[in-house]
Amino acid sequence: MAALEIGSELPQISVTPDRYLTNRYAGASGDFNPIHVDQEFAQAVGLPGRILHGLWTMAQVARLATDAGGGPHSLSRLSVQFRGMGLPEQELVVSGSVVAVDGDLVTLEAQVVQGGKAIIRSATAEIDPS
Amino acid sequence: MAISDQAVGKSFDAVVYAVGREKIKEYASAVGETNALHFDAEFARAGGHADVVAPPMFAVVYCAAAIFPALFDPEVGINFAMMVHGAQEFEWGPLVVAGDEVTTVASVKEIFTKATNGFFIFETNSTNQRGDLVCKGTWTNIVRGI
Numbered sequence: 001m002a003a004l005e006i007g008s009e010l011p012q013i014s015v016t017p018d019r020y021l022t023n024r025y026a027g028a029s030g031d032f033n034p035i036h037v038d039q040e041f042a043q044a045v046g047l048p049g050r051i052l053h054g055l056w057t058m059a060q061v062a063r064l065a066t067d068a069g070g071g072p073h074s075l076s077r078l079s080v081q082f083r084g085m086g087l088p089e090q091e092l093v094v095s096g097s098v099v100a101v102d103g104d105l106v107t108l109e110a111q112v113v114q115g116g117k118a119i120i121r122s123a124t125a126e127i128d129p130s
Numbered sequence: 131m132a133i134s135d136q137a138v139g140k141s142f143d144a145v146v147y148a149v150g151r152e153k154i155k156e157y158a159s160a161v162g163e164t165n166a167l168h169f170d171a172e173f174a175r176a177g178g179h180a181d182v183v184a185p186p187m188f189a190v191v192y193c194a195a196a197i198f199p200a201l202f203d204p205e206v207g208i209n210f211a212m213m214v215h216g217a218q219e220f221e222w223g224p225l226v227v228a229g230d231e232v233t234t235v236a237s238v239k240e241i242f243t244k245a246t247n248g249f250f251i252f253e254t255n256s257t258n259q260r261g262d263l264v265c266k267g268t269w270t271n272i273v274r275g276i
């Protein structure tokens with residue numbers, strides 16, 4: 001594992017959610033809001049189509065943080081703001097860097113970009129890799 | 131339409147969630163986790179865990195049955211057609227593993243208006259069967275066009 005120092009860039013995660021991802025995530029999470037699983041409903045309320053669950057996208061940031069920290073035990077806090085709608089079948093890139101180190105506690109800042117637009121920005125994570 | 135903050139401070143019934151191994155695997159697959167701790171009980175035991183380990187964001191699963199009634203509470207009064215999930219924060223304690231029983235209490239933390247948006251902020255506190263706080267969640271929902 002690379003040293004985590006202020007300014008260290010974390011290994012990026014690139015992921016393209018497939019056509020049926022929102023259905024699987026709805027089942028896994030229990031969130032069956034029709035804007036995520038029903039194309040006609042989503043378009044009827046003015047969306048381009050079914051959109052990704054924000055909490056699925058947040059989970060991609062959590063993966064970036066736990067990968068950097070060496071496992072699920074390392075993540076003690078994650079805070080995100082949802083800034084836009086994510087869409088299936090388009091690549092998302094999750095990236096981040098170390099912004100503070102205080103003893104064992106490392107603070108990360110991360111974002112999720114899709115089609116040139118940040119759908120999560122200024123995400124903050126605290127990890128303790130020890 | 132004006133919003134009311136009368137529900138601030140309201141607490142909802144505690145919800146107990148029994149964490150299952152297959153549900154952890156299903157959730158971990160859906161979010162793209164690859165760490166064997168989430169899929170392989172023997173591997174997890176070899177690492178000192180009682181069973182497969184839930185990814186931190188599995189909190190959304192054990193919190194769901196506690197947070198949904200809070201969102202839909204008529205006293206809170208959210209207009210769902212205009213609601214978006216604005217922000218989310220989780221703070222985690224000890225790891226959750228298959229076999230745990232997690233009890234979650236949701237409450238209304240803040241309701242306020244900013245410009246033409248209504249902000250509805252909920253808190254969840256989730257404890258395991260030993261009484262450890264495993265996750266505190268802050269859920270910010272925004273209702274547009276107040």
